[in-house]
Amino acid sequence: SFPILTRTDFSKSTFLIEIEHPVMAKAAKPGQFVIVMLHDLGERIPLTIADFDREKGTITLVVQAVGKSTREMQLLCRPGREIYAMLGPLGIPSDISSKTKKVICVGGGLGIAPIYPQARAFKEAGAHVIGVLGFRSSNLMFWEEKFRAICDDFIICTDDGSAGIHGLVTQGIEAAIRENPDVDEVVAIGPPVMMRACTETTRPYGIKTMVSLNPIMVDGTGMCGGCRVKVGDAIKFACVDGPDFDGHQVDFDDLFTRLQRYRPEEAAAMKRYSDSCRRL
Amino acid sequence: MARKTIRSIPQQRADMPVQEPEIRARNFDEVALGFDLENALLECERCLMCPQPACIEGCPVKIDIPGFISKMLEKDFRGAYEHMTDATQLPAVCGRVCPQEDQCEGVCAVGAGTGLEPVAIGRLERFLGDMAIKEGWQKSAQIEPNRFRVAIVGSGPAGMACAADLAKAGCAVTIYEAFHVPGGVLRYGIPEFRLPKSVVDAEIANLKALGVDIQCNTLVGRLFTIDQMLDDMGYDAVFIGVGAGTPHFMDIPGENLNGVLSANELLTRCNLMHAGDFPKFDTPLGLGKRVAVIGSGNTAMDAMRVSLRLGAEQVHCIYRRSEIECPARKEELHHAQEEGIEFHWLTNPVEILGDANNNVRGIRCVQMELGEPDNSGRRRPVAVEGSEFDFEADTVVYAIGTSPNPILGQTSSIGLNKWGYIDTDDDLSTSLAGVYAGGDIVTGAATVIKAMGAGRKAADSIRRYLGLRD
Ligand SMILES: Cc1cc2nc3c(=O)[nH]c(=O)nc-3n(C[C@H](O)[C@H](O)[C@H](O)COP(=O)(O)OP(=O)(O)OC[C@H]3O[C@@H](n4cnc5c(N)ncnc54)[C@H](O)[C@@H]3O)c2cc1C
Ligand SMILES: Cc1cc2nc3c(=O)[nH]c(=O)nc-3n(C[C@H](O)[C@H](O)[C@H](O)COP(=O)(O)OP(=O)(O)OC[C@H]3O[C@@H](n4cnc5c(N)ncnc54)[C@H](O)[C@@H]3O)c2cc1C
Ligand code: SF4
Ligand code: SF4
Ligand code: FES
Ligand SMILES: [Mg+2]
Numbered sequence: 001s002f003p004i005l006t007r008t009d010f011s012k013s014t015f016l017i018e019i020e021h022p023v024m025a026k027a028a029k030p031g032q033f034v035i036v037m038l039h040d041l042g043e044r045i046p047l048t049i050a051d052f053d054r055e056k057g058t059i060t061l062v063v064q065a066v067g068k069s070t071r072e073m074q075l076l077c078r079p080g081r082e083i084y085a086m087l088g089p090l091g092i093p094s095d096i097s098s099k100t101k102k103v104i105c106v107g108g109g110l111g112i113a114p115i116y117p118q119a120r121a122f123k124e125a126g127a128h129v130i131g132v133l134g135f136r137s138s139n140l141m142f143w144e145e146k147f148r149a150i151c152d153d154f155i156i157c158t159d160d161g162s163a164g165i166h167g168l169v170t171q172g173i174e175a176a177i178r179e180n181p182d183v184d185e186v187v188a189i190g191p192p193v194m195m196r197a198c199t200e201t202t203r204p205y206g207i208k209t210m211v212s213l214n215p216i217m218v219d220g221t222g223m224c225g226g227c228r229v230k231v232g233d234a235i236k237f238a239c240v241d242g243p244d245f246d247g248h249q250v251d252f253d254d255l256f257t258r259l260q261r262y263r264p265e266e267a268a269a270m271k272r273y274s275d276s277c278r279r280l
Numbered sequence: 281m282a283r284k285t286i287r288s289i290p291q292q293r294a295d296m297p298v299q300e301p302e303i304r305a306r307n308f309d310e311v312a313l314g315f316d317l318e319n320a321l322l323e324c325e326r327c328l329m330c331p332q333p334a335c336i337e338g339c340p341v342k343i344d345i346p347g348f349i350s351k352m353l354e355k356d357f358r359g360a361y362e363h364m365t366d367a368t369q370l371p372a373v374c375g376r377v378c379p380q381e382d383q384c385e386g387v388c389a390v391g392a393g394t395g396l397e398p399v400a401i402g403r404l405e406r407f408l409g410d411m412a413i414k415e416g417w418q419k420s421a422q423i424e425p426n427r428f429r430v431a432i433v434g435s436g437p438a439g440m441a442c443a444a445d446l447a448k449a450g451c452a453v454t455i456y457e458a459f460h461v462p463g464g465v466l467r468y469g470i471p472e473f474r475l476p477k478s479v480v481d482a483e484i485a486n487l488k489a490l491g492v493d494i495q496c497n498t499l500v501g502r503l504f505t506i507d508q509m510l511d512d513m514g515y516d517a518v519f520i521g522v523g524a525g526t527p528h529f530m531d532i533p534g535e536n537l538n539g540v541l542s543a544n545e546l547l548t549r550c551n552l553m554h555a556g557d558f559p560k561f562d563t564p565l566g567l568g569k570r571v572a573v574i575g576s577g578n579t580a581m582d583a584m585r586v587s588l589r590l591g592a593e594q595v596h597c598i599y600r601r602s603e604i605e606c607p608a609r610k611e612e613l614h615h616a617q618e619e620g621i622e623f624h625w626l627t628n629p630v631e632i633l634g635d636a637n638n639n640v641r642g643i644r645c646v647q648m649e650l651g652e653p654d655n656s657g658r659r660r661p662v663a664v665e666g667s668e669f670d671f672e673a674d675t676v677v678y679a680i681g682t683s684p685n686p687i688l689g690q691t692s693s694i695g696l697n698k699w700g701y702i703d704t705d706d707d708l709s710t711s712l713a714g715v716y717a718g719g720d721i722v723t724g725a726a727t728v729i730k731a732m733g734a735g736r737k738a739a740d741s742i743r744r745y746l747g748l749r750d
Contacts (some may be wrong), residue, residue: 023552024503027502027504032502037460041562043553043561043562044563054326068562085497085499086497087459087460088503089502089503090499092690130578160473205364218553219458219459221458222524222685222687223523223527223685224545225527225678226527226542226545238621239687241686257537258538261565261566265564265566
């Protein structure tokens with residue numbers, strides 16, 4: 001089993017945990033993910049590796065509690081406790097090419113943590129890194145200092161205008177491209193709607209835009225076919241062919257539809273769980 | 281003793297009780313209940329003890345079938361078990377799941393042109409295997425440790441067999457498995473009612489008793505590579521038995537609708553993650569009332585029969601060839617028919633139909649007829665023009681084969697063939713020195729007994745590679 005070393009809460013629904021796994025910390029690369037099972041009755045929950053510390057031998061996950069399993073993680077994942085199963089690092093690492101001279105790294109919502117190791121890797125590969133982060137409000141902001149330390153330019157966007165640009169990350173991207181017409185790559189991680197908006201923003205400029213897809217997964221090892229996504233004309237399996245894909249080729253409508261697949265069951269599980277929590 | 285003849289043996293197969301179709305179609309208990317002692321011995325009487333037994337040739341691992349049967353007749357069951365397990369390691373498994381009609385029983389003299397059923401070799405094998413589990417017989421192995429360390433990738437039948445042989449040879453063996461529990465397809469694919477998980481657990485316990493270390497939650501290739509295992513982790517040899525990869529779809533319209541999934545996904549959700557017990561277990565199932573399964577191999581049969589047991593009201597099998605070409609074990613097809621699965625032979629889907637919410641509502645199919653033989657020697661099904669028809673379904677399951685898993689190819693320089701399976705020599709060595717491979721990742725989807733045989737063959741080659749004498 002896999003011990004939890006630290007936990008930090010970013011908001012009422014978002015929290016970070018650091019898990020001890022020295023071998024995985026050594027192997028992990030930006031863009032990869034893990035699949036965890038909280039306990040032996042649990043489901044398999046894919047989560048991006050938000051950071052890794054090879055010296056400390058830890059893997060960092062940032063989780064947003066959205067349904068039964070992630071709520072339960074929020075309740076149970078405390079220092080001193082353990083996670084029942086953790087498989088990874090999964091997926092093909094992001095392609096951090098030294099040919100990329102100027103890159104915009106966009107993170108929104110859940111994507112803010114996992115964009116960090118990518119931005120850092122681009123910086124280490126010698127690129128000019130522009131960070132664009134989107135929060136709902138300034139009081140939900142986290143890791144600003146961490147990002148400032150590795151970004152050459154840094155743009156914050158908030159939905160309510162309480163910090164930075166009043167608006168969506170797509171406005172941040174527009175602003176960054178205006179200032180830097182020589183941007184040669186955009187990497188966007190966040191909710192699927194946000195990633196699609198980013199690809200639509202960059203499409204007219206013809207700038208290569210990579211997104212990290214999060215379809216429903218089961219095994220994560222390329223056996224079940226559940227994570228299939230449409231990219232161009234091909235069916236791809238996000239857990240072994242991705243999760244990073246060329247955003248201009250991705251069929252996002254298809255992804256949205258398939259993410260709804262278990263909504264009735266998920267809602268029922270969530271309700272049952274909330275009811276049982278209330279009874280406690 | 282006078283030589284037995286076809287005339288002198290019991291003409292009928294001994295009885296083996298099975299659960300009644302109406303009852304078993306709604307539970308997960310085992311369908312076939314196995315011989316009792318009396319019937320096992322009766323069935324043994326049916327073996328002619330052929331001087332040149334065809335059955336042995338028909339068995340992929342060459343079990344000495346008349347040899348173990350004659351020990352059974354002497355009531356030396358432990359002796360029979362030990363004799364049998366010279367050749368196989370998973371008798372309780374293979375006795376249940378081997379396609380016997382294509383192998384040992386298919387060529388048994390009793391069944392050859394006589395109108396009689398062949399000796400029920402598989403059931404006898406299962407009888408001994410179950411007895412061994414019940415009595416706790418471990419094949420007495422005097423293990424003399426040597427200084428070699430071997431890593432096995434994947435805990436399916438290939439990996440399990442290779443691990444056991446190498447552990448008996450004295451190597452320190454570690455199995456690395458991606459899932460949180462070991463067993464491969466025996467765990468996540470073949471359902472409880474055909475292969476109780478207690479049998480798989482017993483086989484795993486045997487491995488552990490031999491000193492094999494099993495590390496789950498480990499995806500080789502990504503957590504560490506094959507090269508690292510040999511260079512940094514100090515393994516002297518590696519065996520790869522990672523099984524099958526991504527499922528095939530047909531590339532027809534509607535495949536991405538909600539309600540379309542692969543048999544591997546359905547079975548993994550149910551067998552490994554216990555989605556049938558949602559919400560006690562967290563993994564959702566999302567099975568509809570009218571399930572259509574495309575394909576008719578063992579995987580398709582399992583998907584259909586699991587669906588039935590989880591409450592589907594109608595289960596349809598759609599297969600483009602005829603019943604004669606049905607690749608499933610005969611017994612499974614028979615059981616599925618008894619349980620009320622509706623078979624649509626010579627039928628091919630051309631489109632999956634969706635509703636306004638992108639959920640499956642039906643399938644459009646065409647009627648097929650058999651034309652000229654194709655390169656598999658089977659007559660090629662061709663669509664009958666104008667024969668399109670629709671029928672209702674809310675879940676569509678694909679069980680039409682798999683592609684090789686790409687992970688080890690992506691993360692090492694191991695040689696692959698043009699289809700992406702691992703390339704091996706006759707001795708199962710790969711292009712990397714000290715690295716051997718076998719099972720589905722070499723042959724493509726095959727059988728448990730073939731995977732087990734490959735694991736043992738690779739263990740033999742690894743022993744020779746390490747310079748160990750028998
Ligand atoms: C590659 C990848 C990386 C991810 N990284 C993160 C991350 O870093 N942090 C984070 O909080 N979340 C991440 N997710 C999403 C996370 O897996 C889901 O939010 C989580 O599984 C929801 O579980 P639940 O039971 O709490 O909610 P539910 O109510 O069961 O589900 C809520 C929604 O999450 C999606 N979802 C449900 N089950 C799965 C599943 N097995 N696989 C994928 N999506 C599912 C569905 O769209 C569903 O409607 C990632 C997903 C993928 C595929
Ligand atoms: C539903 C179904 C029903 C079947 N029914 C029958 C039947 O009735 N009779 C019969 O003879 N055959 C049957 N088969 C076929 C048979 O199960 C397979 O041929 C056999 O299991 C192959 O064994 P294997 O050891 O090669 O691989 P598998 O059994 O597939 O095991 C491979 C294991 O390796 C693990 N793995 C994969 N990649 C990695 C990695 N990179 N690192 C670590 N671990 C990894 C997997 O998680 C898995 O546990 C059936 C198959 C299926 C899917
Ligand atoms: S292993 Fe399979 S083929 Fe061989 S004797 Fe047993 S049932 Fe027959
Ligand atoms: S072929 Fe049949 S009858 Fe002959 S030895 Fe084998 S099992 Fe017995
Ligand atoms: S999650 Fe099963 S193939 Fe990708
Ligand atoms: Mg859930």
